[in-house]
Amino acid sequence: MPIKSILKLEIERVSILDEHGNYDEKLGAGLIPDADIVKLYEAMSSCRYLDEVAFKLQRSGRMGTYPQNMGQEATSLAAAYVLNQDDWLVTCYRENCGLFWRGVPMEAILLHWMGDERGNAMPRPHFATPIAVPIGTQMLHATGLAWASKYRGEKQIACTFFGDGATSEGDFHEAANFAANLDIPVVFCCQNNFWAISVPGKIQCSAPTVAQRGIAYGMPCLQVDGNDIFACVYAVKEAAERARKESRPTFIEMVTYRLGDHTTADDARRYRDQAEVDVWKLRDPLLRTRKFMESKKLWNSSKEDAMRQRIEVEVNAAVARSEQIVTPEISDVFNYTFAELPSDLAQQRDSMQTHSLASEATVRSEGH
Ligand SMILES: Cc1ncc(C[n+]2csc(CCOP(=O)(O)OP(=O)(O)O)c2C)c(N)n1
Ligand SMILES: [Mg+2]
Secondary structure (H helix, E strand, O other): OOOOOOOOOOOEEEOOEOOOOOEOHHHHOOOOOHHHHHHHHHHHHHHHHHHHHHHHHHHOOOOOOOOOOOOOHHHHHHHHHHOOOOOEEEOOOOOHHHHHHOOOOHHHHHHHHOOOHHHHOOOHHHOEOOOOOOOOHHHHHHHHHHHHHHHOOOOOOEEEEEEOHHHHOHHHHHHHHHHHHOOOOEEEEEEEOOEEOOEEHHHHOOOOOOHHHHHHHOOOEEEEEOOOHHHHHHHHHHHHHHHHHHOOOEEEEEEOOOOOOOOOOOOHHHOOOHHHHHHHHOOOHHHHHHHHHHHOOOOOHHHHHHHHHHHHHHHHHHHHHHHHOOOOOOOHHHHHHOOOOOHHHHHHHHHHHHOHHHHHHHHHHHHO
16 A cells, blocks of 8 residues: 555744734735724833833832733734624733723732732623633633633633743643534634743654644644734634634644743843844834834834823823722631631631731731
8 A cells, every 4th residue: 555645734924014024915804904003002102111110119119029011912812802892811921912902900910919919800891801810721711701702602612822832831722622523613823932931842842843733633724924013914804703603623823932031030141142132122012013003104202102191191090090099808708708708718717817917917908
């Protein structure tokens, strides 16, 4: 018997607005109206400014830790722009821009990183899940949410975000396998920023693309320039349509770069070259979008200055609101964890009122 090839695979890469300002008129026709690209740029700029402020808050002891999103704003924003308001957006921790676009208040994110659990209480109309710090868990949540929607005959789809490192977790493989085999309407968006803290991408994945990891599960896969908001919108639109019409998942590798440290607890200079960062600074999604708008006379430096002033007011007000929130009571853990408090915990709660924890609570609130 001769040996014959039974499968040949191909990964397509989508780019519409490249880093040199070239715009693909065919793919990009009617994709994002002019008025919207201005709003999207403003959203990315506001998210970038929040990064600056949050960094300073952490350094001055007003925030626990913070993962800057700098450089990766276009990916989740594109998804939030495309999705319906009642589709699920299931993120990890570098998708602030998408969350803000769908209306999640900035102070929710600030509270989360200030260590206040109430930052995780995403109000229902936003259809966003709490920020997932355990790597990979959210891909399963998204698959479950989309499956539930399909089971109930509802129209909602789910879109989940995760990093390149997360595709090495078992959770990714379980979610992908489940979604592809049960025809679940979920969009998997992998933000390949080439690093998982200090571990370089080539150690995580020996294949030439991360996208092809999805092929093994039999789902459509593609790669996009993740710093090109037009390409991201194009890809998510196509994937969301597939999810809605055919109830099929898609895997999108969004190639991007984190311009900052992993978090404020990291110093990326210890493991990556400045020359690499400098190359990616030129591919910055904000810079690219701004140049595009200027070439179309949609933007200029006075608009930039006016926007910066608006953003400063908006972000500073969110910081003030998050710092004014009243510290929770220790007894809240009893009052809000169970619908009906088990008797042993009721006993603990009652004894807490008369024993050491109660005095600790008083000291804490007095000292605050
Ligand atoms: C289950 C789990 N293991 C380890 C960690 C510690 N950790 C935090 S971020 C990170 C790297 C994640 O890399 P990637 O998925 O590429 O996301 P990125 O931070 O680059 O956006 C690790 C290992 C964690 N949070 N959760
Ligand atoms: Mg990464």
